[in-house]
Amino acid sequence: MPELPEVETVRRTLESRILGARVDRAAVRRRDVIEGPATARALLEGDEVASLRRRGKQLAILGSSGRVALVHLGMTGSLVASDAEPPADDPHVHAVWKLRTTSGAAVWMRFRDPRRFGGLWTLRSPGALEQRWKDLGPDGLDITGPDLVNALGPSKRPVKAALLDQRAVAGVGNIYADEALFLAGIHPARRCRTLRADEWARLSDALRGVLLASIQQGGTTFRDFVDGEGRGGGYQARRLVYGRGAEPCLACSGRLRSVTIGGRTTVYCPTCQPSRRSSKPVIHRPFTVGGELGVVIRPDLGLPRVNEVAGSLTHR
DNA sequence: AACACCGCCTGAGCGC
DNA sequence: TGCGCTCAGGCGGTGT
Incomplete structure (x- = not known):
């Protein structure tokens, strides 16, 4: 895709x-x-x-x-x-x-x-x-928190649906929208207008990070995708949520949920992505350590660490 | 104006 | 083995 x-x-x-x-x-x-x-x-x-x-x-x-x-x-x-x-x-x-x-x-x-x-x-x-x-939003690799606030801040749409709007941010589809929302710890059904600036910032970091990490793997091949030489990508092995509905969350081992939002299959973790802001910190949510995002994912599974993703962010 | 939803199109996967 | 059904989804167009 x-x-x-x-x-x-x-x-x-x-x-x-x-x-x-x-x-x-x-x-x-x-x-x-x-x-x-x-x-x-x-x-x-x-x-x-x-x-x-x-x-x-x-x-x-x-x-x-x-x-x-x-x-x-x-x-x-x-x-x-x-x-x-x-x-x-x-x-x-x-x-x-x-x-x-x-x-x-x-x-x-x-x-x-x-x-x-x-x-x-x-x-x-x-x-x-x-x-x-000219009608496309900023490219996903360049997206910032203020860009997202500017394009979507007052919107009543679910944030997942809004991320697929190419006028807000260009290049995000169903796979990376779900991956980024998971990395940012944001529930996909939350209305845009309920997100605060720090959440938009976290989401933009997660978007750039997941897009960059996937480019480094040559993209995601679920079924059809091949590059200009006919080869498949490698990022599908690093997926955190997309296509993993009902499987265990790689961060908390709870059961991932699959729902439809904006007409699109959406997979998320109800624990790691609470539906409303909570004052209780979620331990495996991305967090900042010395300017880098912290580790969320179990490295024993060979899946991406968020700080690996963030590593490519920090030198942007 | 903002947003919801339909239909386009084929192949994979599934149940029987 | 094979048939028919469902599902996947980016995006433009139409409806609310």
Whole structure:
């Protein structure tokens, strides 16, 4: 499920392969996944790949002419570069590029998306890209407590539902919303307006931390996700709550609960994430020690420690 | 204006 | 073995 860490992983793996490469051919196999002109030229044929940029879950490939191919992977989308041409009979490959790298090697890149929740946009210029991105909130890797207060402070929505709003923070999906709320010790159904500044700060720390930690593992592969080289990620082994409904909490050993909030499956620990603020400290909740968050998780299980997550935060 | 909710789409997983 | 059902969810559109 490509969220920010997965898309960033794709961006990095593709960048190492196709940056500077010339697009010899661009071919559309399924027109209705593309918005904007679906011509070879609009899909960067004749251009060199000038840069790959990401905002939230969206990945932009900028060409030397200024044209932009913008990709959203949706639920099941993948963008993979390889030495081989993708099979012509794969009904889920919607666009194919043939590139030549600076060293002269041929590389095939294909956009594949069985469920077609994703898509491809062709844009004329970097300015058009900025225009498309202007409605997105700050990128999840940059999010701060004040950003969240600013976007969501007065909202009556459950905080879990609000975190999925890309106008508030770009790049967070169901997996990392649940993970971050657990790390921050915040109940997912709490209304935004009941959160205090210190809780928003803790939540923004948890979000940046979990997103960064996942990027370091190459993202989360639950079913479909693969990076730009076709490899799966490793963060699924470090999940704390997502997909673990009714299993024991890794912090307190209580039973995790699975509910629906904002139409999304939501897993949380009723003990570690109390539904109202309590003056009683929860011992395994993230806490600050010498400027770093404390350890929450049982290291014997090989799962992430919050201070490991925070380690990557402190040098931001 | 803010928020809730539907429908798009396919494949995996499950019960029988 | 195979069939049919449910579920997964990002996001845009529509309804309240």
